[in-house]
Amino acid sequence: VTEFGISPNGEIVSVTTKPSSEPTMLKFQSSESSLKISWSEPVYQANGIKIEDYRVVLKDSVGQVVADQQVQDVTNIKFDNLNAVTKYIVTVKAIAEFIRKDSATNTTKKIHEYSHPATLIAFTAANPLNPNSFQANADYYSVTLDLGKSNITQVPRVTGYVVRYSLMDSTGQNIKPGTSRTQSFPGNNDPKKIIGLASGFTYGLEVQEITTVGKSIFSSPMFIIRTDPRATNGGYIQWTNWSVCNRICGPGQQTRSRTCTNPEPSNGGTNCESLGQSSQTKNCNLKSCFETNIQECSWTSVITVVGNGPVKVKQSLWYL
Secondary structure, three states: OEEEEEOOOOOEEEEEEOOOOOOEEEEEEEOOOOEEEEEOOOOEEEEOOOOOEEEEEEEEOOOOEEEEEEEOOOOOEEEOOOOOOOEEEEEEEEEEEEEEEEOOOOEEEEEEEEEOOEEEEEEOOOOOOOOEEEEEEEOOOEEEEEOOOOOOOOOOOEEEEEEEEEEEOOOOOOEOOOOOEEEEEEOOOOOEEEEEOOOOOOEEEEEEEEEOOOOOOOOOOOEEEEEOOOOEOOOOOOOOOOOOOOOOOOOEEEEEEOOOOOOOOEOOOOOOHHHOOOEEEEEEOOOOHHHHOOOEEEEEEEEEOOOOOOOEEEEEEEEO
């Protein structure tokens, strides 16, 4: 996801999150009353501007801001004095300053914060002696889970775990009923697994453990990773053929056009304005009608009888 603009000094700049080939990484470690957050650096790539700080905001399940920190160090951001087994929403933003121009409305807007493409929804642990410690690398198509280092997955008798992933509702915070799918993986010996998700959808993930007796020893949701749709920039189709000249003689015009549907812009992607015009015209039939349309039509005869004299025949040649 790239956003273009102009720096306060008038330079053209861009802020780019990592592309899908370099997945965004958000990591958390939770205890009964705290969450420790970190993410991969650099999450953002800046061209022409300096990202000065990061802003980390923690909200509760109803969207109320619990904590708001502005930091330079991207590791070990800790939130304390939290409620046990409670869902918290963590968002990360880069703080910079540039001006974004909206060509459609011919307006400008000063940007101070640029959002991370993924939002982490984490849960505090129920047992302070058995904290959750998971890592998820989320791009626009998949989530990589690393559960093997967790104390929970390393306890005796755990033979595997089940990952349930479901579509989220329009708020991006709650799981939609009836949309769940599950995948099962072995425990303790194959910790990293990739779960493929459909591009452009928002999914939540839960983790459960399977014991040797076939029962779950821990079924509380551990975390939810939300992947945002990738922005798609628009592209033109091929030019249409030139139209027939709009006049049969004298100065006329021909036109051709193309549409921004290859592909259509979506999810905040740019339109085709930067790729050139959507229509073109050219002149045709430059010669005048008099020069180009004179043609001999036919002879006409006019017979005139004057008295008893000879008959006179007058012939005329008409032109159009």
